[in-house]
Amino acid sequence: MGNMLEIKNLHVKLEEEDKQILKGVDLNVEAGKVHAIMGPNGSGKSTLSYVLSGRDGYEVTNGSATLLGEDILGMEPEERAAAGVFMAFQYPVEIPGVGNMTFMRTALNAQRKARGEDEISSADFLKLVRERAKELKIDAEMLKRPVNVGFSGGEKKRNEILQMAMLEPKMCILDETDSGLDVDAMKLVAQGVNALRSPDRGFLVITHYQRLLDHIEPDVVHIMSEGRIIKTGGPDLALEVERNGYENLKAEDA
């Protein structure tokens, strides 16, 4: 199977200061596979997700990232989204005054338009959103409210997964999706993600703890430290981290 996301020798620094955060990341996520990146705080995991989604404030000093062979680092965030990149935020943003439904329909139609597809009709959209929301136990009230406003931590994360389900991206990046979730909420979110697993979709799950990976079983696990991937292995690697912590792995690497 071909590579969905291909990251080569990626070097990234902060735009405002002379601080190198990613120091040569190499990573390939194949279609149909779930890759997990684990690592201690400050290892650069979240930066990787920001850079892939196009957030301001970072400067790529070397290397590349492609989606199905197409360079994404030169694209605007909305172009990346239309190309199929989706990042589930660690801290989903509250947007007072913008209805959740309006937001999702605007996003979906903007992506379709960018890809030269027809806009979805209101009726089809409603049907789709209700169906997908039900699977994630998101009620009609949550759909009507402004984006993420007044949502609990769990509701926010479920809303992220709902957006993912609606937008049907090719490459899903989950940034610390388990943070702030209790076990039940985590299970719901994981179910949502698992339902989206498919042979033509890739996943990159970024997490600090192994517990999320009990529910979203990865095919490949990477350990990131100080801006590099220092170890790659199977699902067992996550368990090893859980048992021995990151310090041992770092020592091993050294």
Place this chain on the structure above:
Amino acid sequence: MALPQVKETATEAKLAALSIPEGAAWSTSIREDALARLRKVGLPHRRDEYWKWTKPDSLNAPEPTPAALFDAGGENPVFDAIDRLKVVFVDGVFDPEASDDLSLTGLEITRLSDAMATDIHWAKDLYGTLEARGQDPVARPFAILNTAFATDGVVIRATGKAEKPVSLIYRHQSETSDAILHHVIKVEEGAEVTVLENGPAAARFNKVMEVDVADTGTFHHVRAQGRDHERQAVTHLFGRLGERSTFKSFTLTVNGVLTRNECVLEFTGDDATAHVAGASVGDGKFHDDDTVFVTHDAERCESRQVFKKVLRNGAIGVFQGKILVKEGAQKTDGYQISQSLLLDDDSQFLAKPELEIYADDVACSHGSTTGAIDEEALFYMRARGVPHHIAQDLLVLAFLAEAIEEIEDQELADDILERLDGWLSRRRG
């Protein structure tokens, strides 16, 4: 006390170009009285505290600055689809051909000049009355000037529930028109009327609307000022509220090199409610000033001011809002918020929120903020595929929502939103 020379000169220069329109004895006497009052206070000067952020020079000038007509393309005017009674003014002159028949169940509508030609008319007790009451403690010279020299307008008396809104439409045809309109509205006990206003009106527009709402009466007002970029306007809305009455006014301001909207409200009966709201969007050479003065002189009344301005490319927004709670106006509930969203570093928002309270059992609050677009929200939306300009527009509309929600009628609110959408998409080019 004699006027400062600079004021006297400006005032006399202005007066030289104006003459009091003919009418019945009562109207002439009210107008002459206004003229005398104007000579006493003089036209505003930019050193006046009340005009420190809005230069009155171009409003003072005897001749208006010409204003080009704006081609809105195929866009329908606002309120076009609303079932309403149309009253059309072209460059400040009533146009009977373009207007509907001035009759409507629940209302009496008369052209101002007709009312003023009649020896006995109810408007006699109201024309210039609320305007004069509104001159203390702050003078509003353009309103006095208006009372003295208004050439047209309508007087409306609501005796029941009006079956549809009265829609005052101000067309602008001459690039040098200088219009002075004065409307008087009397809402009788338990009666209800909605008044709509739209259109650029003239190159320079001076308008006064006096609204007297009797006990349990209801007055709704929705206004859209816009279209012609170069137009200038100074308007006054005076309201007096009786017991358990309701007064709600919303104004959308788009375009216009100069707009000064003053709203002066007075609670005289207990348990009344007044909301004044404004949403404005300005791009480039745009100066929009909302000046509001609410006087609570009765118990348990609620007043609410909500003003939101979105500014870019050097546009300027001004808000001067005051809540005055007189002694004895207990249980007053006063709220005031003015906010601006500056889309770049060149734009400015100047705000002066004021409370003056002489009663000891009241709840009053005011707030004013100036902010930039929420970059986090912008990125979040873009990361979902929403292009930058659409994401920004959504945030702009979200910012204005609190003001637009003050429009009670959903159909009218939707119309205003559509207008904003049109403005935003034109700006996108």
